[in-house]
Amino acid sequence: MFEEDSENEVEDEDEEEEEEEDDFVDMGMDAEASGTHPKHDEEDFPFQVLTADEIVKHMVDCIKEVNTVVQIPATITRILLTHFKWDKEKLMECYFTEDQDKLFSDAHVVSPFRKSFTPAAAAQAASSSEIMCEICFLMIPPTELTGLECGHRFCWQCWREYLTTKIIDEGMGQTISCAAHGCDILVDDQTVMYLVTDPKVKLKYQQLITNSFVECNRLLRWCPRPDCGHVVKAQYYDCKPVKCKCTHIFCFACGENWHDPALCRLLRRWIKKCDDDSETSNWIAANTKECPKCHATIEKDGGCNHMVCKRCKLDFCWVCLGDWEPHGSSWYNCNRFDEEGAKKARDAQEKSRHALQRYLFYCNRYMNHMQSLKFENKLYASVRVKMEEMQHHNMSWIEVQFLKKAVDVLCQCRQTLMYTYVFAFYLHRNNQSIIFEENQKDLENATEQLSEYLERDITSDMLVDIKQKVQDKYRYCESRRKVLLDHVHEGYEKELWEYQDGN
Structure with a gap:
């Protein structure tokens, strides 16, 4: 197994005041993952933020804990734990209650209680001056061959x-x-670290094993911010917001940015819908027709109504979808309006166009708030300059903190509004959804007004007046955001929300 670092210190030097908390931080939301729905941000959710070295130590400690019970080699224990996704209780239960040979076989390890490389085979190998490596086919002295407990032995160079x-x-x-x-x-692990000599390969292997440990363990999650390297360790699995040491806040259950009021499963569907070609399919349905025979999708790219399907070679009319051959006959009425057939075709196309328009409506507003959130984050730099200017006009450091607080609230509101459109896209319309839309509208209007205040050029002459307006507005935004989220959470608890397909 890997060597443990003697000391694993948490880096605190660059932490801001709000991050100087206990090992366990309070912040959270209940989740659908555990059978519940999101609740308030203020509820306690205990978690720790660990460095990569601390994660390795945690992994070693888990192996040692299991080994005190099962008493088998640590490297085999690690493989068994990986097989059970690091569920220690499940591993020990199966170890003591089920067939151990089957357990080791399912985990793809040789049972440590039996040896496949028999003394007879060892004696035969010792009596031979050279043995052929079955990879490079060179005759190698037995002392230069090595292998696993399965009995397969190859030269060291081939193994490396x-x-x-x-x-x-x-x-x-x-x-x-x-x-x-x-x-x-x-x-x-022991075999790999023994046979591999290149330090870069060893380091890469350790990183892969550590990453596997985190990925398999439902109580651990890497911080998704690029190049962060920290891991969040929770006491139990839930869909709640966690804050890394790099200040990034994300959902512990799915790893996405914190997305209240949208559920994880709805957000996954939304992201997939935005990323894949589903909307291209909607456009095709609205602007193309299907071959009457093989149902291949065909787009008309010219004025001629005589269509030839490239797949089945059927000749048909673009207008009526009938066979093309009788169109020259006097008795064929292609120009006669088919009431029922046209109604069905019109309904199908209108539904497709409506679905596309509805998606674009919610997507545009979602993307707009996402873009605004990026701009609002840039406000921190300009606000810092304004705060310094205010301190030059006889205002204390504490007195100017209202500007930073206002930007914090503004970004929170933008992020919440962004995900309200994901929630609304899948929401079935009813009386509760109308109340939700009113709350959404109120928060949106207040957020826009707060954004305008913060983007103004604040001068010393208007400091007192603008301070009061900004404080009043961000407090109002906070209250409207709370009203909106409280209503959504109440709907989850009382099962008031109904969802439509929305693809």
């Missing part, structure tokens, strides 16, 4: 190249199997 390729090129850590063809026994 094999492991290096798996780790560096394929990014594999916990799932590297024996180099022998068809053997699914996993290579343990």
Whole structure:
């Protein structure tokens, strides 16, 4: 297993005052993941922020804890824990109540209670002057061959190249199997660290194992901010906001930016809808027709109404979708309006256009608040300058903090408004949704007014007046945001919300 660092110190030097908290921070929201729905931000949710070194120590401690009970080699314990997604209780329950041979087999390790490399085989190997490596096919002295408990032995050089390729090129850590063809026994940590000599490969392997430990453990989550490297460790799994040491706030359950009032599952659907080609399909449905025979989608790119399907070669009329051959006959009435058929076609196209327009309505507003949030974040720099100017006009440091507080509230409101449009897109219209839209409108109007105040050129002559207006407005925004979220959370608790498909 990896070597433990003797000291793992948490970096506090650059932390702001609001981050100087206990190991466990209070901030949170209940989640649908545990069968509940989001609740208030103010509810307690205990979590810790750990460094990468502290995570390695935590992993080693987990292995030691299990080893005190099962008493098997630590490297095998790590593989078993990975197999059970680091659920210690489940591992120990299966270890003592189920077939152990099957347990080891399912985890792709050789049982430590039996040896496959028998004394007879060892004696035969010792009596041979050279043995052929089955990878490079060179005759190698037995002392230069090594392998796993499965009995497959190869030369050290082949092992090093094999492991290096798996780790560096394929990014594999916990799932590297024996180099022998068809053997699914996993290579343990001790073997990898013994055979690999390149420090870069060793470091990469340790990073892969550590990442696997975090990814498999539902009580751990990497901070999603690029190049952060910290891990959030929670006492229990829930959909609640957590704040990393880098100040990034995200949802512990899904790893996305904190998205109240939208549920994780709705946000996943929304992101997929925005990223994939689903809206291209909507456009196709609104502007194309299907071949009457094979139902291939066809777009008309010319004036001629004679269509030939490229897939099934059917000749048909673009206007009526009938066979093209009788169109020259005097008895064929392509110009006669088919009331029922036209109504069905019109309904289908109108529904498709309506679905596209509805998506664009919510998407545009979602993207607009996202863009505004990026601009509001830039306000911190200009506000800092204004705060310094105010301090030059006989205002104390404490007195000018209202500007930073106002920007904090503004960004919170922008983020909440952004995700209200995800929530609203999937919401089925009823009396409660009308109340929600009114609350949304009130918060939106107040947020825009606060944004205008903060973007003004504040001079010394208007400091007292603008301070009072900004304070009143951000307090009103806070209250309207709370009203909106309280109403949504109440709807979750009382199951008032109904959702439509929305794709």
